[in-house]
Amino acid sequence: MIRTLWYVERDLRRWLRGRINLLSALIMPAAWLIFVGMALPIRFTDNYLDFITPGILVLTMLGAALQGGSLLMFDKILGFLQKFLAMPSPRESILYGKILFITLRGMIQTTVILVFAIILGAQFLDPVLLAQIYLILFIFGILLSSITTTVALTLEDHDTYAAFNAMIAMPLFFTSSALMPYDQMPSWLAVLARLNPVSYAIDAIRDLQAGIFPAMTLAGLLIGAFVVLLISVIIFRRATV
Amino acid sequence: MxxxxxxxxxxxxxxxxxxxxxxxxxxxxxxxxxxxxxxxxxxxxxxxxxxxxxxxxxxxxxxxxxxxxxxxxxxxxxxxxxxxxxxxxxxxxxxxxxxxxxxxxxxxxxxxxxxxxxxxxxxxxxxxxxxxxxxxxxxxxxxxxxxxxxxxxxxxxxxxxxxxxxxxxxxxxxxxxxxxxxxxxxxxxxxxxxxxxxxxxxxxxxxxxxxxxxxxxxKASVCRDIVLIRSDDRFKGTFPEGVTFLGRTGNELRFEVEDGDEAVLVLSRLFAENGMDIRSVSVRKPTLDDVFLSLVGEQDEQTAFDLTRFRTMLRRR
CATH class of the missing domain: 3.40.50.300 (P-loop containing nucleotide triphosphate hydrolases)
Structure with a gap:
């Protein structure tokens, strides 16, 4: 376990020293919150900021996972992975470290969103609510970053991964319940949105806002994350031995 | 062990x-x-x-x-x-x-x-x-x-x-x-x-x-040292034991010897005794390059690049 944390520490140091990366990672989500959350002419609710914030939080985690997916691929391309694999520490700790780092980075970004949202008037100050939101985002982050890291590891190069990234990012976001409730969507979109895993995380946070504990959704996300992580480990072992 | x-x-x-x-x-x-x-x-x-x-x-x-x-x-x-x-x-x-x-x-x-x-x-x-x-x-x-x-x-x-x-x-x-x-x-x-x-x-x-x-x-297994001597005169004597005369190109005489450094002295003295003027003397010792080329040869890639095989190797690496 401790080896996993050393890998996380390495990535964290590298990320914090890349000023442009850091700035873009923090400003982008805030821009979404202001330009989408406050500028759209919405009629179905009086407080769109409260409605859109869960969507932006989950979008941010999605973006962080997609961006971070290529990290392990770059470690492989640049020769770091070979060195790590020739070390006695459990090889899976390389994968766990990467997934944990991507998730933690996403959580740092979502914290910025939450701070902005609270400053702009959204009601998220309840510590229990915040803890539960973080739990959902963490599980969702593990689920997504396991998928993206594994996909990137099996693809040939960074261009192919960028194409995959572009192919799934926008459709996943726009066919989710991020921007509007199901009853406001066209019926075909509502069907897609209910199937979209991104909606599960968003709906879970909205349930928490409404005072409902989304036990089933949380369990679904947890099982999903566990299964995907298991598949990731199997593919990682195949790709590295 | x-x-x-x-x-x-x-x-x-x-x-x-x-x-x-x-x-x-x-x-x-x-x-x-x-x-x-x-x-x-x-x-x-x-x-x-x-x-x-x-x-x-x-x-x-x-x-x-x-x-x-x-x-x-x-x-x-x-x-x-x-x-x-x-x-x-x-x-x-x-x-x-x-x-x-x-x-x-x-x-x-x-x-x-x-x-x-x-x-x-x-x-x-x-x-x-x-x-x-x-x-x-x-x-x-x-x-x-x-x-x-x-x-x-x-x-x-x-x-x-x-x-x-x-x-x-x-x-x-x-x-x-x-x-x-x-x-x-x-x-x-x-x-x-x-x-x-x-x-x-x-x-x-x-x-x-x-x-x-x-x-x-x-290096010793591939070839012995080569001594190169440039002289405009013709040599009429006999070469000492252990020195093999390889041939003459223009004014350059080539010898194969066991130890190039020693042979240079012996050959220079012999040439001087025979009244020959020597322009230059050099020794070429075999290198690992010679060994490598004699064992492996100069290989040009003759076959077309097999992308599928290359990808398989990369994936397994």
Whole structure:
């Protein structure tokens, strides 16, 4: 376990020293919150900021996972992975470290969103609510970053991964319940949105806002994350031995 | 127990046999594996460092089988691959301490300090690696590799892309490690470096190790020293024993001799006694290049590049 944390520490140091990366990672989500959350002419609710914030939080985690997916691929391309694999520490700790780092980075970004949202008037100050939101985002982050890291590891190069990234990012976001409730969507979109895993995380946070504990959704996300992580480990072992 | 022992080590990628039945024993020395591109050097190193599983045969590193006890093997070795991989956004010290932590050694900071000092990097240890030269980065990789005090060090093309001074420094360090008792397995394209630094070399071609010997013995086996003498006069006497006259081109006479340095004196004296004027004398000693070319030949790639096979190899690497 401790080896996993050393890998996380390495990535964290590298990320914090890349000023442009850091700035873009923090400003982008805030821009979404202001330009989408406050500028759209919405009629179905009086407080769109409260409605859109869960969507932006989950979008941010999605973006962080997609961006971070290529990290392990770059470690492989640049020769770091070979060195790590020739070390006695459990090889899976390389994968766990990467997934944990991507998730933690996403959580740092979502914290910025939450701070902005609270400053702009959204009601998220309840510590229990915040803890539960973080739990959902963490599980969702593990689920997504396991998928993206594994996909990137099996693809040939960074261009192919960028194409995959572009192919799934926008459709996943726009066919989710991020921007509007199901009853406001066209019926075909509502069907897609209910199937979209991104909606599960968003709906879970909205349930928490409404005072409902989304036990089933949380369990679904947890099982999903566990299964995907298991598949990731199997593919990682195949790709590295 | 030798530090590295291989028993019929073989690796196949589909129909391609990358390493074919390698059996050798390496202990307390610098062993250089030489061979043309694609001959199986890197595949051999990858099997010995447990990055690839052999198709057949086995290898024991420090007494541990790469098949049965790969983790024990990894405890006792370090591997520096051909691609220079150090984190430019971390300092030299952070790079080494990170490896120390991954190896699980008790005091990684102290060990990093010692490894950096050994590689002459202590003064720049707290600078970001992006400010390091190529030679410094390679020495930093060596510091990372030495942080847990391994028994066997594997180096894949350690001096590739470095300038002359950088190369010399790296080899000084590698020789120093051997003198401290470490076994070093190195692959290189640079014959002069292998000649200078390796105790023994193996020449591999198309997956087969053709010969394993000391550089001196290999050179002696290929040809003797050549003495070249330029003179406008004709020689009418007889040559001493051990000197073979190879022929004359223009005013240049060529002789094959056992020891070029001694033969130059003998031949110069003989020519002077026969009243000949000598314009110049030179000795050409055989190099590992000659050995390599006589054993492997100059290979042009005759077959078309097989992308599918290349991808399969890359994926499995």
């Amino acid at each position: 030798a530090m590295i022992e291989t028993f019929g080590l073989t690796k196949r990628f589909g129909s391609l046999t990358a390493v074919d039945d390698l059996t050798t024993r390496i202990d307390g020395e610098i062993f250089g594996l030489l061979g043309p591109n694609g001959s199986g050097k890197t595949t051999t190193v990858k099997m010995l460092t447990t990055l690839l599983t052999p198709t057949a045969g086995d290898a024991h590193i420090c007494g541990y089988s790469v098949r049965e006890h790969p983790r024990d093997v990894r405890e006792h070795i370090s591997y520096v691959p051909q691609d220079m991989a150090v984190d430019p956004k971390l300092t030299g010290r952070e790079n080494v301490v990170f490896f120390g932590k991954l190896y699980g050694i008790p005091r990684p900071r102290d060990a990093a300090e010692e490894a950096l000092a050994r590689m002459g990097l202590l003064e720049r240890a707290d600078d970001l690696v992006r400010t390091y030269s190529g030679g410094m980065r390679r020495r930093l990789e060596l510091a990372q590799a030495l942080v847990h005090d391994p028994s066997v060090l594997f180096l894949d093309e350690p001096t590739i892309g470095l300038d002359v001074a950088g190369r010399r420094k790296i080899w000084e360090h590698i020789i120093g490690l051997k003198e401290r008792g470490m076994t070093v397995f190195v692959t290189t394209h640079y014959m002069d470096e292998a000649d200078h630094a390796c105790d023994r070399v193996g020449i591999i071609d198309r997956g087969k190790v053709i010969v394993t010997e000391t550089p001196g013995m290999l």
